[in-house]
Amino acid sequence: MDKPNEDLDYLDEVDSLKTLGKAEENPSFFEHRGNRKSILVIINFVLLAAGGLLILSPLWWMVSTSLKTMEEVMSFPPTFWPESWEFGNYLRTWEAAPFTRYTINTLTITMLVVIGNVLSNSFIAYGFAKIPFKGKNVLFAIVLATMMIPGFVTLIPQYVLFAKLNWINTYYPLIVPAFFGSAFNIFLLRQFYMTIPTELIEAAKMEGASHFYIWWKIGLPLTKPAIATVAIFSFNGAWNDFLGPLLYLNDENLYTLQIGLQVFKGQMSTQWNYLMAGSLLVLLPVILIFFFFQKYFIQGINLQSGGK
Amino acid sequence: MGKKRLTMRRKESISGYIFVLPWIIGFLAFTAGPLVFSFAASFTNYNITSQMDFVGAENYQGLFTEDSLFWTSLWNTLYFVAISVPLTTIGAIFLSALLNQDIPGIRFFRTLYYLPAVLSGVGVYMLWMQLLDPGTGMVNLVLSWFGIDGPNWLFDPEWTKPSLIFMKLWSVGGAMLLYLASMQGVSKNLYEAAEIDGANTWKKFFHITIPMITPVIFFDVVTSLIGGFQIFQEAYVMSNNGEGGPANSLLFYNLYMWKQAFTNFNMGYAMAMSWILFVIVFILTIFNLKLAPRWVHYEGEEK
Numbered sequence: 001m002d003k004p005n006e007d008l009d010y011l012d013e014v015d016s017l018k019t020l021g022k023a024e025e026n027p028s029f030f031e032h033r034g035n036r037k038s039i040l041v042i043i044n045f046v047l048l049a050a051g052g053l054l055i056l057s058p059l060w061w062m063v064s065t066s067l068k069t070m071e072e073v074m075s076f077p078p079t080f081w082p083e084s085w086e087f088g089n090y091l092r093t094w095e096a097a098p099f100t101r102y103t104i105n106t107l108t109i110t111m112l113v114v115i116g117n118v119l120s121n122s123f124i125a126y127g128f129a130k131i132p133f134k135g136k137n138v139l140f141a142i143v144l145a146t147m148m149i150p151g152f153v154t155l156i157p158q159y160v161l162f163a164k165l166n167w168i169n170t171y172y173p174l175i176v177p178a179f180f181g182s183a184f185n186i187f188l189l190r191q192f193y194m195t196i197p198t199e200l201i202e203a204a205k206m207e208g209a210s211h212f213y214i215w216w217k218i219g220l221p222l223t224k225p226a227i228a229t230v231a232i233f234s235f236n237g238a239w240n241d242f243l244g245p246l247l248y249l250n251d252e253n254l255y256t257l258q259i260g261l262q263v264f265k266g267q268m269s270t271q272w273n274y275l276m277a278g279s280l281l282v283l284l285p286v287i288l289i290f291f292f293f294q295k296y297f298i299q300g301i302n303l304q305s306g307g308k
Numbered sequence: 309m310g311k312k313r314l315t316m317r318r319k320e321s322i323s324g325y326i327f328v329l330p331w332i333i334g335f336l337a338f339t340a341g342p343l344v345f346s347f348a349a350s351f352t353n354y355n356i357t358s359q360m361d362f363v364g365a366e367n368y369q370g371l372f373t374e375d376s377l378f379w380t381s382l383w384n385t386l387y388f389v390a391i392s393v394p395l396t397t398i399g400a401i402f403l404s405a406l407l408n409q410d411i412p413g414i415r416f417f418r419t420l421y422y423l424p425a426v427l428s429g430v431g432v433y434m435l436w437m438q439l440l441d442p443g444t445g446m447v448n449l450v451l452s453w454f455g456i457d458g459p460n461w462l463f464d465p466e467w468t469k470p471s472l473i474f475m476k477l478w479s480v481g482g483a484m485l486l487y488l489a490s491m492q493g494v495s496k497n498l499y500e501a502a503e504i505d506g507a508n509t510w511k512k513f514f515h516i517t518i519p520m521i522t523p524v525i526f527f528d529v530v531t532s533l534i535g536g537f538q539i540f541q542e543a544y545v546m547s548n549n550g551e552g553g554p555a556n557s558l559l560f561y562n563l564y565m566w567k568q569a570f571t572n573f574n575m576g577y578a579m580a581m582s583w584i585l586f587v588i589v590f591i592l593t594i595f596n597l598k599l600a601p602r603w604v605h606y607e608g609e610e611k
Contacts, residue, residue, distance in 0.1 A: 040509075041411055048406060048417045055421055058478065061446040062435050078449050120330050127327025131320060139328060146339055150538050150589055152562050153582040156569045157342030157349070160356060180334025211323045240429035242541050247570065261430045262545060272438050279431035290426045294419060297426060301485045304527075 066090070066277035073272045086273070093277040096268070101253065102260035106239060109174050109256060113238040114231050116178030121185035121230055122223065126215045128186065129193030130201055140190075147183045159247060173248045174241070178234070185230050188303050192226035193219065229296040229303075236286060257282045346579045354576035367580035378581070380556050381564035384469065388560065389536035392473045397529060400480045401521075404487035405513060418488070425481030433545040436475045437462065462546060465557035472542055472558070483528050490524040491517060522604045530596050537589055538562055561585055 060080075065073060066089055067082040094100070128140050162173040196219070204214045220227070245256045255263070261278055268274050290297065325332075350367060354360045371378045407418050439445045440461035448458030459467045498516050507515065518525075540562040544550045550566065552559030561581070569578035 041409075044406060044409055045411050045413075048411065048414075051403075051406075052417060052420045055424060055478070057446065058424075058435055058439055061439060065438060073444055076443065077452065078444050078446065120334075124328050124331045127324055131324035131327060132317075133321040133324030136324065136328075139332070142335070143331065146335065148534065148590070148593060149339065149343070150534070150582070150585055152538065152540075152565055153346060153586050154339055154342040156565075156575060156579055156582060157346040158338060159569075160345070160575070161337075161342065163356065177334065177338050179330065180338065181331040186331065211327065215327075236426060236428075242430060242545070246544075258430045261434070262549075265430075265434060265545075266549070270444075272441070272444060275434055276438060279434045282429070283427055283431040286426060287423075290423060294422075297422070298485060298489075301482060302489045304486060304531075 062276045062280055065272050066274075066280055068273050070271060070273060089273050089277045090281070093274045093281070096274060097260055097264045097278075098252075098255075099257070099260060099278070099281070102255050102257045105254060106256040106258075109171055109245075110235055110238040112171075112175045113178040114234045116175065117182070117185060117234040118227055118231050120179050120181045121189050122220060122227060123215060124181040125186050125189035125193055126211070126219050129190045130196070130198070130214075130219075131211060143183050143186055155243075155247075162248065168248055169251050169254060170248075171254070174238075174244045178238075184304075185233075188230065188300065189223060189226050191303060192223045196222055225296070225299065228293065229300045232289060232293050232296045233300055235289065239286060346582060349576050350580040350583050352576045353574075354579070355573045356575050357573070360576075363576070367577045368584070370577070371580060371584065377556065377559065377564055381559045381561045384557065384559055385537060385539065385561040388469055388472065388539060389533060391469075392476050393529065393532050393536055395473065396476055396480050396483060396532065397525065399477055400483035400528070401487055401518075401525070403480065403484045404491055405517065407484070407488055408491045418485075422481035422485055424479040425485075427479065429541075430545055432475075432479075433542055436471070436478075437546060440471050440474075463554060465553070465555040468547075468553045468557040472539075472546065475542065483532070486524055486528060487521060490521045494520045519605045520607070523606060526596070526600055526604045530593060533592055533596070534589055537585060537592075540566065 064080060064082055067085050067087065068079070068089075069084060069086055072079060072083055128136065128143070158173075162168060165172075167173050200218065201214055204218060209217075240258065241256070242258045242262070245259045246262075249255060249259065261282055264278055265275060349360070351362060351364060352360050353363050353366075403421060407414065407421065411417075439447050442448055442458065442460045442463065445461075447461070451458040461467050461471045494517060498520070499512055502512050502516055539560050543553070543558045543560045543563050544566070547553035547558040547563070550563060550571075552563060552567075562585075565578050565581045565585070568574045568581065
């Protein structure tokens with residue numbers, strides 16, 4: 001549990017600065033209103049702890065249900081704590097559907113989408129941030145405007161396009177668009193490139209380096225934190241994608257975890273213990289990534305509001 | 309010398325275009341092209357296999373005058389947006405205010421409250437279907453401790469949309485973090501000055517914090533409105549494979565459009581629907597932008 005705390009330094013710095021400032025500028029601040037303040041702190045702490053339990057209880061319920069026998073799941077009233085811990089449920093769930101294949105399929109798509117997103121968005125953003133050319137501002141305005149278009153307006157004609165290309169029942173419709181940039185990621189990475197001093201790039205150009213070389217050797221390494229943010233958001237997006245696979249994949253062998261889980265739900269109907277075990281297995285990678293890379297999630301969230 | 313500089317600039321321009329070329333290609337192939345095709349096809353009876361006859365405004369006319377499911381889906385969507393957007397916005401603001409304090413373990417709490425926001429997809433929808441299960445779920449169990457006889461949630465048309473709104477509220481952490489970041493950017497001097505004037509916590513919250521974070525509230529409201537109108541996945545999974553729920557109570561706009569396009573293959577009709585949605589979202593966004601100067605406060609701006 002050391003790692004997550006470290007990663008939240010981002011928010012913590014702001015915090016410590018705040019307390020530091022208060023204490024220095026106004027030394028009597030804490031002494032003066034010490035009692036009232038500590039009561040408030042206790043009330044807030046209790047409130048937050050209660051809210052935290054409320055937030056966590058669905059996740060606990062998922063774990064708890066996944067470890068119950070079917071009998072216990074159906075018993076009334078339901079129990080909070082499993083009577084017998086049926087860890088075997090996980091194995092049985094995994095074997096009840098071709099989850100191994102679904103996992104390999106999902107990982108293949110996700111990895112390619114992440115690579116596509118990182119490379120294309122970084123490349124495009126460098127162009128928008130660091131190379132002067134005519135019509136750049138107009139093009140960038142269009143990039144931002146595309147964020148306003150509801151997804152379904154392009155979804156149906158895109159389906160027609162991919163159908164005409166004979167791409168139905170392949171991974172191409174899910175992967176290929178990732179290699180052509182997306183508005184939010186271009187915007188996010190451009191913000192980061194803007195902070196790289198122009199002199200650095202000018203100096204590299206003096207030595208005869210091409211923009212491609214500069215992007216690859218200077219741009220990419222210097223924007224690593226932003227790239228990590230893009231990679232993590234892309235991972236989450238591709239891992240959780242339901243609409244795309246639902247639309248383009250009809251062949252069971254090509255199913256992803258999300259679609260597999262959806263089909264599994266139909267077959268298991270009220271076998272809540274297996275359904276919860278399956279759901280947890282699918283959510284687990286996302287939960288782990290969240291705990292290891294919180295900093296990058298927070299970075300992305302902050303940039304969404306334009307850095308404010 | 310002058311000539312050399314000119315060629316340098318041209319070389320720069322060319323490499324600039326090369327860098328943004330992937331986006332231009334993607335934009336033409338996956339956005340602009342589809343937009344043009346979709347707009348044209350919305351005036352035809354296109355069904356992907358053979359037909360593509362011009363039918364004028366027939367699709368639009370049919371939607372408005374003959375299709376009661378169109379109105380049901382529009383109503384469902386409006387209901388969902390009108391309740392979930394204000395609720396999640398207010399919830400996120402209060403939560404972030406609570407988390408914007410020096411309390412022991414505050415970092416842990418921030419992590420905890422943010423966690424549900426990163427969880428999405430079928431796993432989460434299934435979790436909520438189990439939580440809301442009238443017999444075996446946790447929600448009605450907890451309600452029964454307080455002597456409340458819980459509703460049938462996803463099985464009762466009156467409660468299906470509230471069910472989805474509860475699920476949305478659970479994952480309010482993303483917006484919460486957005487507000488938290490902006491609250492931490494509010495100058496401490498403002499609070500100190502207000503304290504000298506004898507302002508209490510509530511006064512400080514409503515007269516300093518809220519006005520100072522209005523740009524982020526604006527951003528959040530605009531994006532969640534646009535997002536809210538596009539609700540699809542959760543409705544699809546939680547209404548039994550896109551059936552639309554009991555009495556069509558979960559037949560949201562995009563779900564109905566999906567059915568028209570990919571179940572009935574009324575592609576032209578569905579594309580007409582998509583343009584109506586586009587216009588609704590566009591008008592709402594413009595309305596928001598026009599309204600913004602009345603309540604959004606930008607630092608350093610003269611009143």
